[in-house]
Amino acid sequence: MNASRASELIPILEQEIVTGTLKPGSRLDETLLAERFSVSRTPVREALTRLAAAGLVVIRPRRGAIVATITxxxxxxxxxxxxxxxxxxxxxxxxxxxxxxxxxxxxxxxxxxxxxxxxxxxxxxxxxxxxxxxxxxxxxxxxxxxxxxxxxxxxxxxxxxxxxxxxxxxxxxxxxxxxxxxxxxxxxxxxxxxxxxxxxxxxxxxxxxxxxxxxxxxxxxx
Amino acid sequence: MNASRASELIPILEQEIVTGTLKPGSRLDETLLAERFSVSRTPVREALTRLAAAGLVVIRPRRGAIVATITxxxxxxxxxxxxxxxxxxxxxxxxxxxxxxxxxxxxxxxxxxxxxxxxxxxxxxxxxxxxxxxxxxxxxxxxxxxxxxxxxxxxxxxxxxxxxxxxxxxxxxxxxxxxxxxxxxxxxxxxxxxxxxxxxxxxxxxxxxxxxxxxxxxxxxx
DNA sequence: AAACAATATTTTGTATACAAGATCCAAGCT
DNA sequence: AGCTTGGATCTTGTATACAAAATATTGTTT
CATH class of the missing domain: 1.20.120.530 (GntR ligand-binding domain-like)
Structure with missing residues (x-):
């Protein structure tokens, strides 16, 4: 079992994206998310990259992550x-x-x-x-x-x-x-x-x- | 164009895995890779998680990453x-x-x-x-x-x-x-x-x- | 007032420091 | 010998610090 902080917040974010609580296109500020989950930015960043791999978020280099929009x-x-x-x-x-x-x-x-x-x-x-x-x-x-x-x-x-x-x-x-x-x-x-x-x-x-x-x-x- | 260090070493590692230079099962030591590419562990870790998402690497929590083996x-x-x-x-x-x-x-x-x-x-x-x-x-x-x-x-x-x-x-x-x-x-x-x-x-x-x-x-x- | 430029602020990307779990190894035991 | 056990050591995961790029702001000019 993976009890790391990063893997704890992945399903939470995934759920919020999938249910539409986090709407497509909305920004995912690393610092805000870090504060919200009471962790540092490091695990937040890891969670975001993994969600990006799943296609649920898009990471635009140097310009932050957003919930994936779709045409x-x-x-x-x-x-x-x-x-x-x-x-x-x-x-x-x-x-x-x-x-x-x-x-x-x-x-x-x-x-x-x-x-x-x-x-x-x-x-x-x-x-x-x-x-x-x-x-x-x-x-x-x-x-x-x-x-x-x-x-x-x-x-x-x-x-x-x-x-x-x-x-x-x-x-x-x-x-x-x-x-x-x-x-x-x-x-x-x-x-x-x-x-x-x-x-x-x-x-x-x-x-x-x-x-x-x-x-x-x-x-x-x- | 994404010139970040992490995205620079992803294709290198991918190539080595795909061509078999890095053999399935071999360990991917973060520190060693960091030294080899003259970067810190941070971009190495990001590269590894992204390769893991592609299925080329397996990250075993707290036990490091290996080139994906397959049955x-x-x-x-x-x-x-x-x-x-x-x-x-x-x-x-x-x-x-x-x-x-x-x-x-x-x-x-x-x-x-x-x-x-x-x-x-x-x-x-x-x-x-x-x-x-x-x-x-x-x-x-x-x-x-x-x-x-x-x-x-x-x-x-x-x-x-x-x-x-x-x-x-x-x-x-x-x-x-x-x-x-x-x-x-x-x-x-x-x-x-x-x-x-x-x-x-x-x-x-x-x-x-x-x-x-x-x-x-x-x-x-x- | 609008547009631009220079600067300040924010935010991302990377490096480093530190904490905690995993591995290793030697000593002690059956 | 083989197997456990208790640290010493290494490695990973997280936090923090710093650098660089993007964004926002302010002031100036037209």
Whole structure:
């Protein structure tokens, strides 16, 4: 266990960035953070560089650190990769899932299904993460699991951009049902295909269009 | 341009790790490195944490940094992800490549083809990287490009061994020809399929690959 | 009043000092 | 001999001091 001060404040800052308490673009003054956590600047700097490596903050040389801002193009790029990574997870999971993992996955799916009828967004969101995490793990590829989880974390501050359509939870849950069934059936191709469709926010055609736009066409958000 | 001392020694250390001058498992003593580069421990520590974020170095709390070692399982996992990431790059490239990029890709392919008949491993290796980089870029997904390049860098200390398998260059080059053709034709599915096959280590080739691994892969568990 | 320049202040990057945990080694023990 | 044990020593993690660059401020000029 790492009880160093630097690693203690990393999850705190990460949480505040991910939840939006620290908004994209806001400055992260080393001295202020040091005072706030009652440490010196040294561990603060280390925490910032590590958060920068995770993509959550941007360090501009000699000009301080800010919470990472992101362009729409960046966001689309990341969601596109996310869809593919999750798809790979699903495909591998369909091939490699163990009996024990099948049971856990079924249970998680049931829990999600039940919550879908209620309108408890936060609880559904948490269960949803859990369900997806189980699929990552069932891929039995630890590197893939880690990368996918990391990207999910990095995208979470921006998930609010996803359009909230009435009944979104219901349809999301239905998509899960098909996906889980495909994995349990060992249908790798179907599992991958369903996942890609499930995660992709907009049609690929729109994504293709945005991808060809020069970066300066896209404005920064928040 | 970042002229800070820390960012000056990062590429140096990275190069030495990637080329194998610094071998997996060897200790990276902060004081020694500081003396060697005539700086204090502070920028050395920053460089190490950033290399750790890239996965090239492992920092064990209170126990110093070592060049990242890797188990065979880790290696297989990473190669599997690599195959898929490159596959996605190829698929997107087939859909999004611009005319200018098509020309550059053709040229790179020709250069590789010519070198294939020689046994100039290092030059072929460099051209090979360039060819693949062009494909990453043609995906027009900067995040994907960055992630794929990063993983390639991380794998490169181990990949060099693979390329030295007799006859590997010839077959690799032939595979490239088909792949490039698929991208130029805009055949996304074929491009992805060929790339996965190209990168994936399987069957006899994987056994060959394992056989070339130095002892420390089988010995070390962390 | 606006714009510029020179200077003051703030903030980052690096060096050094110090504290605490980890490693090493020798002496004592079974 | 092999194994523990208790420091001595080394190394890392943190704090503080200092240097250099960026930002803010002030005063002058037009």
């Amino acid at each position: 729409i193009k960046d966001l689309m790029d990341m969601f596109e990769v996310m869809a593919n990574l999750e798809g790979i997870c699903a495909r591998l999971a369909a091939r490699r899932i163990t009996p024990a993992e099948k049971i856990a996955l079924s249970h998680a799916q049931s829990a999600c299904q039940e919550l879908a009828s209620t309108e408890n967004y936060d609880e559904y969101y948490a269960r949803n993460i859990h369900l997806h995490s189980l699929i990552y793990k069932a891929s039995h590829n630890e590197y893939l699991e880690k990368q996918t989880s990391e990207l999910r974390t990095r995208l979470s501050p921006h998930r609010r951009l996803q359009v909230r359509i009435p009944g979104r939870i219901i349809s999301s849950s239905n998509e899960h049902a098909g996906l889980v069934a495909a994995i349990l059936d060992g249908n790798a191709d179907l599992a991958e295909k369903l996942t890609r469709a499930h995660v992709t926010i907009q049609g690929e055609r729109f994504n293709d269009f945005l991808a060809t736009l020069p970066a300066h066409y896209t404005q920064e958000i928040a | 065979i399982k880790d290696l297989m996992d990473m190669f599997e992800v690599m195959a898929n990431l490159e596959g996605i790059c190829a698929r997107l490239a087939a859909r999004r490549i611009t005319p200018a990029e098509k020309i550059a890709l053709s040229h790179a392919q020709s250069a590789c083809q010519e070198l294939a008949s020689t046994e100039n491993y290092d030059e072929y290796y460099a051209r090979n990287i360039h060819l693949h980089s062009l494909i990453y870029k043609a995906s027009h997904n900067e995040y994907l490009e960055k992630q794929t390049s990063e993983l390639r860098t991380r794998l490169s200390p181990h990949r060099r061994l693979q390329v030295r398998i007799p006859g590997r260059i010839i077959s690799s080059s032939n595979e490239h020809a088909g792949l490039v053709a698929a991208i130029l034709d805009g055949n996304a599915d074929l491009a992805e399929k060929l790339t996965r096959a190209h990168v994936t280590i399987q069957g006899e080739r994987f056994n060959d690959f394992l056989a070339t691994l130095p002892a420390h892969y089988t010995q070390e568990i962390a």
